[in-house]
Amino acid sequence: MLDLKFIRQNPETIREMLKSRGEEGPLDELLDLDEQRRSILVEVEQLKARRNEVSEQVAKLKREKKDADDIITEMKGVSQTIKDYDEQLRVIDEQLLDRQLRLPNMPHSSVPVGTSDEDNVELRQEGQIPEFRFEVVPHWDLGVNLDIIDFERAGKVTGSRFYFLKGQGACLERALINFMLDLHTGAHGYTEIFAPFLVNKESALGTGQLPKFGEDMFKVEGQDYYLIPTAEVPVTNLYRDEILDGSLLPLNHVAYTACFRSEAGAHGRDTRGVIRVHQFNKVELVRFVEPDNSYQELDTLVRHAEVVLQKLGLAYRVSQMCTADLGFTAAKKLDLEVWMPSYGKYVEISSCSNFESFQARRANIRFRREQGAKPEFVHTLNGSGVAIGRCLAAVLENYQQADGTIIVPEVLRPYMSGVKRIE
RNA sequence: GGAGAGGUGACAGAGUGGCCGAAUGUGGCGGUCUCGAAAACCGUUGGAUGCCAUUAGGUGUCCCGUGGGUUCAAAUCCCACCCUCUCCGCCA
Numbered sequence: 001m002l003d004l005k006f007i008r009q010n011p012e013t014i015r016e017m018l019k020s021r022g023e024e025g026p027l028d029e030l031l032d033l034d035e036q037r038r039s040i041l042v043e044v045e046q047l048k049a050r051r052n053e054v055s056e057q058v059a060k061l062k063r064e065k066k067d068a069d070d071i072i073t074e075m076k077g078v079s080q081t082i083k084d085y086d087e088q089l090r091v092i093d094e095q096l097l098d099r100q101l102r103l104p105n106m107p108h109s110s111v112p113v114g115t116s117d118e119d120n121v122e123l124r125q126e127g128q129i130p131e132f133r134f135e136v137v138p139h140w141d142l143g144v145n146l147d148i149i150d151f152e153r154a155g156k157v158t159g160s161r162f163y164f165l166k167g168q169g170a171c172l173e174r175a176l177i178n179f180m181l182d183l184h185t186g187a188h189g190y191t192e193i194f195a196p197f198l199v200n201k202e203s204a205l206g207t208g209q210l211p212k213f214g215e216d217m218f219k220v221e222g223q224d225y226y227l228i229p230t231a232e233v234p235v236t237n238l239y240r241d242e243i244l245d246g247s248l249l250p251l252n253h254v255a256y257t258a259c260f261r262s263e264a265g266a267h268g269r270d271t272r273g274v275i276r277v278h279q280f281n282k283v284e285l286v287r288f289v290e291p292d293n294s295y296q297e298l299d300t301l302v303r304h305a306e307v308v309l310q311k312l313g314l315a316y317r318v319s320q321m322c323t324a325d326l327g328f329t330a331a332k333k334l335d336l337e338v339w340m341p342s343y344g345k346y347v348e349i350s351s352c353s354n355f356e357s358f359q360a361r362r363a364n365i366r367f368r369r370e371q372g373a374k375p376e377f378v379h380t381l382n383g384s385g386v387a388i389g390r391c392l393a394a395v396l397e398n399y400q401q402a403d404g405t406i407i408v409p410e411v412l413r414p415y416m417s418g419v420k421r422i423e
Numbered sequence: 424g425g426a427g428a429g430g431u432g433a434c435a436g437a438g439u440g441g442c443c444g445a446a447u448g449u450g451g452c453g454g455u456c457u458c459g460a461a462a463a464c465c466g467u468u469g470g471a472u473g474c475c476a477u478u479a480g481g482u483g484u485c486c487c488g489u490g491g492g493u494u495c496a497a498a499u500c501c502c503a504c505c506c507u508c509u510c511c512g513c514c515a
Contacts, residue, residue, distance in 0.1 A: 041473055045484045052484090055496045059441040068495080075495040243433090243470090371433095371451050372468065 001100050001362045008034055017106050020113045020323040030099040037092045044085035051078055101211055105358040107323050108295070108332040114322025120335075121322065126306070127315035129339050134402045138342035139393040140273040143169060145404055146422060149274070161263065161277045168422040172395065172408070173281065175415035176388050177256050180283040180308055184385055188304045190254035190285060195234035197258055198225040203237040206363030208329035208355075215264045218278075227260035231284035232382045237363055239288065243375045244367040250297060251288040254385065256281065274389045275347065281388035287381040288365065291357065294379035295332070298354040302334050305350045305385045311411045314394050315339040317346050331356045336386065338394045349390045352383030 007014055011031055018025045054075055061068040112121050143149025148169025154162040165173050184190040204210040204226050209217055218227040228234055235255050244251070259282050270276035285304060289297045302318065309316045321333040330353035337346035357377035360366070366375035399407045405423040408416055 038473065041484080045473065048485085049483055051495080055441065058495060062441075072495040079495065245433095375470080 001358060002103055002106065003357075003361065004034065004096075004100065007031070007100075007103070013106075014103070018104070020107065021104055021326065022115060022324050023104060025103045026099040027103070030096065030103065033092055033096040033099065037089065037096060040085055040089055040092070044082055044089065047078055047082050047085070051075060051082065054078075098211065101205065101362070104328045105326075105331050105355065107326055107330075108354070108356075110320075111326065111332055112320065112322045114324045117322075117325045119322040120325055121320045123318045123320055123334070125315070125317040126310070127313070127339070129315045130341065130398055132341065132400075136341045136397070137400060137404065138273060139396040142396045142400055142404065142406065143274075146406070148172070148422065159278075162279060163274060163277065168416070168419065169392075171416055171419075172412070172422065173388060173392055175412045176391055176395075177281060177283060178415050179311075179412055180385055180388075181254060181256055183308060183311070184254040184283070184285060184304060187307075188252075188254075190252040190304075193231075193235055193238070193253045193255040193286075195228075195231055195238075195255050195257055197228055197234075197260075199228055199233050199237065200224050201226070203233055203240065203363075206237045206240050207233045207359050208362065209233065212328060216262055218260050218262055228257060229261045230259050230382075230384075231255040231257040231282060232286060235284065235286040236359055236365075236380055236382065239365045240363040242365060244288065244365070244378065246290070246367045246369045246373070249288060249290050249367055249378065253286045254283060255286065256283050258282075274393050277389065280390075283385050283388065285352075285381075285383050285385040288367075288378045289381060290367070290369075291376065291379050294354050294356060294381065297379075298332065298334070298352065298381055301381050301383045302336070302352045305336055305352060305383050308386050308391075309336065309338060309349070312391070312395065312409050314391075314398055316349070327353070329353070329355050329358055331358065334383075336384075338386075338390065339398065340394060341397045341400075347390060347394075349394065350384035350386040353381065355380045355382075 002014070007027075007030065011027065014025070014027055018027065054071055058068045058071060058075075112119060114120065137145075140149065140151065144151070146169070148166050150164040150166055151162075154164050157164075181192060185192050198220065201210060201224050204214075204217065209226070209229060217229055219225070220227070234257070235253050238253070239251075258279055260279050263276060263278060266276060274280070285301055287297060287301060306316070306318070316336055316338045319335050319337060321327075321330075321335060326333050333351060333353040335348050336350035336352070338349040339345075340347040356379050359380045360377040365378050365380070367378050368375055395409060395412075396406055399409060401407060403423075405421050408420055408422060413420060
């Protein structure tokens with residue numbers, strides 16, 4: 001959410017921003033509602049001031065045991081008028097907030113303007129793309145052949161876009177989670193969080209999933225609970241409606257959670273394998289930082305995510321998203337894409353964003369630079385560190401052998417009872 | 424799920440209709456004292472938002488879990504909901 005005052009004072013900047021994102025935003029409605037709101041506010045506040053003044057007189061007269069019937073009668077009328085105005089305001093406020101919540105974030109000045117993902121900018125490639133002297137097998141076939149992934153039975157038990165992991169497959173998933181958690185809590189100094197997998201509407205509003213993207217989440221029927229699409233939601237909302245002590249910043253959290261996405265509108269894309277599914281695991285990094293250095297901190301965050309891939313010996317590249325591919329909430333977003341041999345291209349495995357004060361304003365997360373200082377909004381950052389399902393797929397594919405077995409990357413072996421090869 | 428208690432400022436804790444944005448204490452900040460510190464003493468210390476002036480500021484409104492209601496007037500009375508705690512039941 002953007003600052004209402006900023007929107008009011010810079011409508012043309014917002015208009016250009018929407019254009020560069022290729023989006024329509026309810027800007028004109030918003031400006032109009034804001035105008036209405038303030039004019040009514042002036043009226044009603046004058047009346048309230050009058051009422052407060054008279055109330056004091058009434059109190060005084062009663063204390064002196066004098067008659068106050070005349071002004072009481074007058075105030076009955078005034079109070080009714082106030083009530084009417086307040087009702088109008090309530091309606092306007094609600095609409096105004098709704099429009100405000102539907103306006104996307106301002107891209108940072110370093111973000112390239114573009115019209116599609118083709119305008120994203122590759123920043124660098126890292127690691128060696130493996131060469132195979134045999135026909136590369138996609139991870140879904142590798143997994144099924146080794147009897148460590150079962151898509152068919154998952155279709156029976158739940159539905160399409162779900163899968164079971166079995167034996168060494170399940171163990172590999174668990175190894176990846178623990179390896180990443182240990183890396184981030186250890187070398188990178190994050191504090192681990194284990195969060196609820198269900199959140200309420202306020203939290204979904206806070207991080208920006210609602211009101212615009214409700215259809216992408218699973219909702220619990222008859223209850224105000226949503227299955228989290230990412231740990232970003234519960235972990236960012238940890239400090240909703242709080243004023244943090246500035247000396248605690250930056251506040252760095254790492255969380256493993258399952259993630260649930262309805263993938264509405266993704267029919268026909270990545271239908272095979274574990275790349276696009278309704279439930280997957282992810283280790284997420286969430287940071288609360290001071291506004292002054294949030295872009296530096298974003299770079300740090302990206303580096304932390306990169307270390308995961310480096311240690312696993314996977315080739316990847318880092319790309320900067322253009323205005324069209326930023327997403328609703330980000331001011332700047334860098335994606336890590338891992339090399340996926342069966343695709344013959346890089347596949348997104350981590351997305352690292354600076355939201356600046358966009359989420360903090362929605363979720364009302366503030367900090368004080370020092371005791372007694374004015375509260376300011378923090379900047380929130382997050383990034384996958386990294387997506388477990390896709391990472392498992394990448395490990396299977398990149399470490400596959402001619403005989404269909406999988407070499408276990410060195411760093412994962414301690415997490416797999418020393419197993420060196422899945423066969 | 425049943426019964427009860429409770430939600431007030433950073434924290435503790437008063438306040439049962441008007442003089443309450445809210446006593447008091449603790450903490451924080453500034454000062455006096457001191458070579459310095461502690462103690463003591465004095466002062467100060469919430470958030471949101473509108474209007475005017477925009478350099479300083481001035482002025483108004485709202486906020487006592489949330490939302491409604493009663494009233495000229497609500498932290499205070501009424502209703503609903505949320506959350507916390509205690510006991511019972513159930514359960515991993």
